[in-house]
Structures are given as C-alpha cells and as structure tokens.
Amino acid sequence: MPGMDSEFDRDTAVTLREPGVYDAELSAGWTIIQAVNGGYLLALLGRALGDALPHPHPFTISAHYLTPSVPGPAVVRTETVRTGRTLSTGQASLFQYAEDGTEVERIRVLASYGDLDALPDDVRTTAKPPAIPPREHCLGPSDGPAPIPGSSAITERLDIKLDPTTLGWAVGAPSGKGEMRAWFGLADGRDPDPLSLLLTVDALPPTSFELGLTGWTPTVELTTHIRCRPAPGPLRVSITTRNLAGGFLEEDAEVWDSADRLVAQSRQLARAPRG
Template sequence: MASERSSEKVSEWDAHTAIDEIGDGLFGAELDPGWVVGGGVNGGYVLGVAGRAIAAAVPTKPHPLAVSAHYLSASRPGPARVATRVLREGGTVATVAADVSQEGTTRISVLATYGDLAAMPSDVETTAVEPTLPPLSECVAGSLAPEDFRRIAPVMERFDMRFDPACIGWATGEPSGNGHIQAWMRMADGHELDPVGLLMACDALPPVTFDLGRPGWAPTLELTVHVRAVPAPGWLRLSHRTRNVAGGMFEEDCEVWDSAGRLVAQSRQLAMQPRA
C-alpha cells in the first residue's frame, strides 16, 4: 500500500494522523507537536492515529464501533509505531489489538471492534437528552483563551470551539461546581470528521474537572469510545460530565451529537486528578 503521506492535498487532521505501512501489521506515524497539552500529546489524537492504523489493517471494516485504550505512558511529539494484530475477522465485524510505541516504550494499548457503519442503519435511537447550546454567536470562542493557556495547550489551535457561557465560569475563576462542560466544535480548517475522528473528538474539550475548580493537565488512564454512526456534516456538539472524584482519579463521560441531532459517539474516560 502506498504511503498515506503521498496525498497532495489533505486536511490538517489527515496529515497529522497519516500512517506508513511497514508490513506485517506494523505502521509508522509522526505525532505532531500541535497536539500537545500539558505534559504530553493529547490522548484522543494518539487514539485517532491508532484508529487509522487499525482501519488500514482491516480495510473492509474501516470504522470503529467500540474502542478501549489503556494509556501506559505520556506520548511525545515525534516518530511512533503502531503494531496491529487482527484477533478475529468475521463477515460484519473485526476485533483488532494495537499498541502505539515510541523508542521501544508502549504509549497506549488498544483493543477495538471495527465494522462498516456505512453498511449499517443510519438511524440512532436513544433516551439520552440532546444537549441544548446557545447559538454560535452567543457562545465563547476558544480562541479567546489567555495566551499562557494556549501556549501550554497548542491542541486548542486545532479546533474551532464555541463554549456554552453557562459552562465557562472556570475560565474567569468562577467554576460552577457542576462538573459539566459543553461546546460547539469543528476542526479549525473546516474538515469534516469521519468515525475515526470521533475517537479524538471524545477527548477534545478541556478536562471536566476545570468546572470543579481543579484546572491542570489530567493524564488519561483509560478511554472507551462507542461510535454509533457516521456524523452528518456540520458542527458537532460535545458534552462532558463527571460525577465522581475519588482516589486521586475522576471519570469523564462524553457525548458527541452531530448536526442532524444524532448521538454519534459516547465515551467514558478514567483520568488522574489534574496536575498543575
């Protein structure tokens, strides 16, 4: 297979998650410094890189359905390798294991079920309550974040984020204490996300502990994502909540809704309490 880097015109997301097939289920990648946040590279982005390699390993089943990743060490910008192993491939779904490593150190270990969402019913039935956000013009742009914050979190430059004003008090030292952050989101270059991109979207917002008055980098321990459908073009709505902070850890539940009002992805993440 030819290198994905050979494309003449690609989106920023496609360029930053590009992979080269080495052989025997092994792929090369380059983790871009633009995805750094706090003490490492954003975990959702690294999962997206792994997700792209998994899709290449089972090309007739290109979409993640259920993905669980354990984060063993912080990823750094630079070369990486993704080793994939197809555990089982049936007519509808495939189960694949993958490890992302750098310099011989495993960064994340992934177990995933993949299929073809385009061949499945596109309707999404749910009892979940669709998030209500003010119009884009009334929301707070992520580009207005203080310069020192954007300097330690260049990942924010990858998105066009519009935060619900009711959930942005933490930015002015007045967190609500509800453990809830929600926002409109799209890629900064206007690129539409595919199902692999939803793996990243589930980790795109600042840690929900910001709304509890606990800012700082929150290293991910484990992230599970369920993808329900191919997202419709347009803005996504992201909603993050937490209900428990205990034992030096917290859980973060995410919902991703597309422009058609469908719940296209949901996730649960276990992370360490923020580090300053």
C-alpha cells in the same frame, strides 16, 4: 473520503512498513499542557487498525494509556484477533523510543470494526442533544479564557465554542458541577467522520476545571463507541463528571451531529490534577 489537505489527516497518517507494522510521526501541533493529546493518539491508532482490519469503521475502541507520548517518531504494531462477517476485532500498540533506543509502549488498544453504512436505520432512544446556546453566543480561546500553563498548540487546530455556563473556571469562578459543553469542529473546516470522532471525545477542556482544579488531567483508560457516520457540519459535545474520588475521575462524553443524532459516546477514567 477526506483529503490529505487536512492537517488532521496528515498528522494521523501511518505508513505500512511490513504486515502489521506502521510508522508514524506524532505532531507537536496536538499537544496540550505537557503531552500529546489522547484523542489525537486514539485517532492515529484507529487509522492504523482501519487499514489492518477488513472492516472500515471503528465501532468500539478501548485504549489504556501507559506512558505519556511526546512529539516525534512512533511505531504502531497491530494484530488481527478475529474476523467475522459484520465485525472484526484487532489490537494495536503505539511505541516510541527511549534515549537508549529501546521501545517504550505508550498506548494499547482493543477495538471492533464494522461498516457503519450497513447498519439499520432503527433508532429508539431517550437521549437528547445537549442544551447549548447558539454558536454565536458561545466563547472560544480567542474570546479570552484564562490561559493554562504549558503548550496549548492543539487549540489552534480546533474550532471550539464553549457554553458560557461551563466557563466559570476561565474567570476564577468554577461552577463545581463537573460539566463541559461546546460546539466542535476542526479549524481547517474538515467535516467530521468516524475517525475524527475519536479525537472529538477527548478534545475539550477537562471537566476538572469546572470542579476547581487546574493542571494536566492524564487519561488512564478511554472507551469510545461510534454509533453512526456524522452529518457534515459542526458537532455538539457534552462531557460530565459525577464522581471524583481517590484522585481519579470519570468523564462521560456524548457527541451529536448537525442532524441531531447521537454519533459517538465515550467514558474515560482520568487522574485528577492536584491543583
């Protein structure tokens, strides 16, 4: 079990107030451009559901982002929908407070939880790990990509090394391909686990940057599948967008662990930036 010496674990902590109700504090350390990062929020909700449900690990979790979240106090309300022998299903909503004290719903999720350690070892797949150069040949924020307007506090908590072929946007020459690939870890060295994978799928720069668009790309809906417990060590993340139309785009993410296993998949619908 990860310890609370990790900033990720401290900042996704929830405190049980009463059955089904958890208090939380959204940290300013996970903000990007204008708002708290959606993957960080998903991990926080995932932690609350993991406490509320009888099974420990998220298998699939779908989140609808209703209003932007901001640093500060929050309340998570959970409900157990169904409990079975191998899967349990629950829903959760995160609320913050308006200036007049009323609750404003930020995110609503529906999730099924199980036990990853009880799954069979049989794997039949045509999926292959992304072709990313060795980590020492990839580039991170300290290597000088162009800054993006607004807060970039989250980059200080992540250890991301981007494939140079997906970094054209940083030098004013986006490829137009809608691809983003990177080595990924947490800056404090915490090893990945099923919960942190919920952050991983939404922690890279948006593919819209490589499509020549800059600015905030707010998530409308994000569905994540956790396939197995990741091995210790760095992850490889590949995100692609095939279709931007009507002001919206999809991002399909794959996360691979150090043992060359596909450990997480996701798809999100996001509003395209206007840049």
